[in-house]
Amino acid sequence: MSIKLVKIALANLLRHRTRTVLSATGLALAIATVLFVNVIALSFEAGVTAVYDYIRQTPEGIANVWITPTGGFTLDADTGFFKTPAFMPVDEIDELKTGVDLSKGEVVQVLTESLPVTDPPLVIYGRSDQSSVWLSPSAAIALNAAANQSITLENIAVKVDRIALPDLGAGNVALVPLEVAGQILKRPDQLSWLMLRQEGLPKLRRDLLAAGLSATTDPTVTKSDGKAIAYFLEGRYGREDIVSFGVKFAALYINQASSTLLGWLAKITLALGFVLMLSAALLSIEERRREFGIMVAVGVSGDVLYLFLMESLLLFAGSTLIGLWLGIILLQGLTPELLDWGVVMKSMALVICYIPPMIVFGSLIPAQMLLQKSPVQLLRAA
């Protein structure tokens, strides 16, 4: 039965080719626009927190504790990279290690500061797990450097091994071994922060508290009594912790981005896209008043509803596919830099959410209303 219904619906759509093409184009254009605008707004939001995802990477996974000196961390407006207002001596870490068991996982020591040698300033990002010097493409251009060549930074000759860093929040980044960073930045035996990937977090937290550190999941906490602050990036501790660090961090920066005009423009487009699609769907019912009238007059009203719903379903599904494809083509052609599939999937899911309300408000309810009228009314109005 249902296969027959699909066949009839398909034949009906093909018979009125002009009408089908025009409805489908109207729907697809609305969907493509919504997808395009939303992907751009969402990539803007995602771009704002890309650095956070980047710095959490450890050789074997993603860090779950971030220990910074008192003063916490901030996002540097000039470079877009994280920085700490203070540095901690390596001795402090050694001291920490005596009281706290850090053997169940990884510890990455980081020293970072920006140098005004390029515009925007060059971020020297020293990590203890890094053994060679990598430059971001924009830093390589700004420093006129190539792979396997030496450059001089603050009178220190450094051999560049690779020009390969992801494009993230910060433009000019030099990822270097920790000791090299200490030499360049003239901060030997100092650290900006520690990234830990450890097991047994509750015990670690107790140990850190016992060692006199502040432990928190709130990125806005930047003050502690002299000692370092341990940010727990995953999980929640205590009753007052309702959401995790990541969520709070995202709220702090993403909300700023999504409440921008671009964010609002995306929401407006989302609503307008729905209005455009709904009026396209309603128009295709109005265009078929006469057909409905004849069907009702010969007494096939029940089947007409199913047939019409099947037609609408096919039309919506087809135009959604075309619209999504068109949107992706536009994104690929116009802004390939922003094409992040995670973001695209999110926007696509948003657009697909349109289909159920479209079927209810754009075809089920209006078709049902029409079928309840007498055939005379329907035929006269047409």
Add this chain to the structure above:
Amino acid sequence: MATRSLRASSAALPLPVLLKRMVLYTHRHIQFNRRRSLLPITTVAAGTLLVYVVLTLIEVVNAQMAQFNGTLSPATAAAMGRATLYVAIICLIVGGLETAIVMTRSVLSRIQEIGVLKATGVSNAIVVGLFMTEAIIYGFLGGLVGVIVGWWVAAIAQMLSGMPLALLPVWQNAALALLLAVATSVVAALFPIWRTVRLSAIQAIYHQF
């Protein structure tokens, strides 16, 4: 009545009288098909709203994005700058295309009516004129609604995003959006009408959309 008055030696009628009768015919048509007329007007309004909002906000969007330059890499910031321009261009094109599609559908779904008009002796020029009048009215009404609602939407969006409301070049954009709505409606309606009036009355009456 309107059809009869259009048919009666229409070539000899002075232009103002002819125009008045065309408007009367369209008015009657809208009056009898209120629901059906509402949909093209809504679509034109939504398209115009999109165009108006984008025209009005794009500069402010760019200004606000510049505030985020610290947290975005130069490459991403440049891409975002270009992307907002593309958003504006695509919204303009889509707003226009949606208007064009709905006007085409509106004309095509009334081919039989064109056949009847022709069969009763109304000349091609007057049929074209009738549908042009309708396109202008739809374009103008839809455009007006779109601009008025768009003004509020743009103002509210700007308020919510914390940007100052001052210095909106509202009138220029409103005029441009309205003009675009009317022009797109007329141009979009022209092609299907032109194709249809060349059919004979019988062909038009039997034509199925």
